[in-house]
Amino acid sequence: MAFRLHINGEEQSFDRSLSVLDLVERLGLHKRRLAIELNGDILPRAEYAQTTLADGDRLEIVHAIGGG
C-alpha cells in the first residue's frame, strides 16, 4: 500500500513500508553522520533499524555544515 512521508519539508511517496534505516539507505545518506527527528522527537541512531515508518510521518534529517 502506497504511503507518504514528509522528509525535510518535502513530501515523498513510497510503495511499501520501510524502516528508518531503509529510508536512510535509499536516500544515499547511510555513510553520513546524521541526526533524525521523527514527528518532532529525536530518534536515536540505534533505533533506525527497528523503527518502521507510517503514512504521514514527518522526518527531519540534519547534518553539520559550516557555521559560526
Place this chain on the structure above:
Amino acid sequence: MTELAEHTTPADPLTIAGRAFESRLLVGTGKYRNLEQTRQAIEASGAEIVTVAVRRSNLGQSPDEPNLLDVIPPERYCILPNTAGCYTAKDAVRTCRMARELLDGAGLVKLEVLGDEKTLHPDIPATLEAAETLVNDGFDVMVYTSDDPIIARRLEQIGCVAIMPLAAPIGSGLGIQNKYNVLTIIENASVPVLVDAGVGTASDAAIAMELGCDGVLMNTAIAEARDPVRMAGAMRDAVRAGRNAFLAGRMPRRRYASASSPLTDLPF
C-alpha cells in the same frame, strides 16, 4: 638550559565545563571558499573548539560528497554546534537536541537566539528561556548574549558554562564597541567570558584578551580575510599576545612623559 626551562610560560588552560583547552581562540567554519580552505584555516588558527551549524541534509546528494566533519573530525576537535538561524527558544532547543544526537551525546552547545536579521542581536527573553530549558536537560551551554552585565549575570545564575557577549554585531568586524561593559561582565563572572562576534582584525582580538576575556570566538574575520589561512595564524598570535599581556599586567597610563634613561650623570 635548566635556567631557560624555569622561565617557560606555565600552562594556562581555558577550562569550559570541566574540560581544559590550550587554545583560547575558538573559530567558526562558515563562509569559507571550500572544505580544504576551511581545514587549512582551522589548522592555522590552532583552535581546539570549532563551531558548526546544523541544517537539513540535501536529499539528492551523492553519498560520497565530502562532509564538514571529515575535515574537522570530532575525534580531533571539540565540535561546538550552534543554533544560528533560530529566532525562538523552541527552535534553538530543538536544534541543540538534534546536535547532541549528531555528535553521539556530546552536550556542549553554543546557544544563540536571534532577534532580527538586520542586527543579529540576541533576543534576550528567548535566550534566557532556552538557556533554562537546555541546562535542565543536561546541556553545557555556552551562550551568545548582548554586552549587558545584568543579563550576563542572569545567564550565569541559570547555569550556563560560558558567557559570550558580542563585541559588535555578528559579521560586522567593528571590534569591541563597549569595552567597559565587557570588563564589568568579566569582573562579575565566575565562568569563562568569551567575546563572540564582531572581531574584525588581530588587534580587536588582542584588545579583548587584554581586557581579561578568557577567549575569543570568531568566524568572519578569518573567513572573509583576503588570505584566510594567514589571518587564522594572525588571530592565533593575537589571542596569545593579548592573553600574555593581560597576565603580565600592563603599565599604568600617564598623561606626561616618564624617561626611560636615567636623568642623572649626563656627560655635560
